[in-house]
Amino acid sequence: xxxxxxxxxxxxxxxxxxxxxxxxxxxxxxxxxxxxxxxxxxxxxxxxxxxxxxxxxxxxxxxxxxxxxxxxxxxxxxxxxxxxxxxxxxxxxxxxxxxxxxxxxxxxxxxxxxxxxxx
Numbered sequence: 001x002x003x004x005x006x007x008x009x010x011x012x013x014x015x016x017x018x019x020x021x022x023x024x025x026x027x028x029x030x031x032x033x034x035x036x037x038x039x040x041x042x043x044x045x046x047x048x049x050x051x052x053x054x055x056x057x058x059x060x061x062x063x064x065x066x067x068x069x070x071x072x073x074x075x076x077x078x079x080x081x082x083x084x085x086x087x088x089x090x091x092x093x094x095x096x097x098x099x100x101x102x103x104x105x106x107x108x109x110x111x112x113x114x115x116x117x118x119x
Contacts, residue, residue: 001066006108010022030044030045030061030064030065031043031044031048031064032044033055033081034118036118036119037119038082038118038119039081039082039083040081040082040083041081041082041083041084041085041118042078042081042083042084042085043084043085043086044064044084044085044086045064045065045086045087045088046063046064046065046066046067046068046086046087046088046089047063047064047067047068047069047070047071047086047088048064048078048084049063049064049067050078051076051078051079052078052079052080053078053079053080053081053084054080065088066088068088068089070100071086071089071095071100071102074097075097075100076098077097077098077099077100078099078100081099082099083099083101083118084099084100084101085101085103085116086100086101086102086103086104087102087103087104088104089102089104090104090105090106090108090109090111091104091105091106092105092106092111093105094114101116103116
């Protein structure tokens with residue numbers, strides 16, 4: 001799945017560089033929580049896999065990266081923060097549903113790049 005979604009660079013990279021890049025990636029956060037003037041913003045790649053958000057709550061990290069079920073099933077908002085921002089699933093236009101914001105507009109496939117100024 002990873003190779004099909006842009007991970008082929010890793011297989012082609014020099015092994016020391018690839019190993020270093022992977023080790024650095026493991027240091028990155030899976031979820032960002034930002035406190036802004038207009039509330040708490042949570043940023044995750046694909047989804048937050050619970051209906052109640054809590055910082056550092058134990059959750060399924062694979063679903064943070066890959067899950068589309070909330071988006072595809074017209075899921076409801078998430079409690080615990082004011083705004084949730086997701087990508088992963090290319091859409092024609094930004095989609096806002098309750099406090100959920102889906103901003104992947106397919107730039108990697110020639111679509112427009114969507115940027116959001118949180119503060």
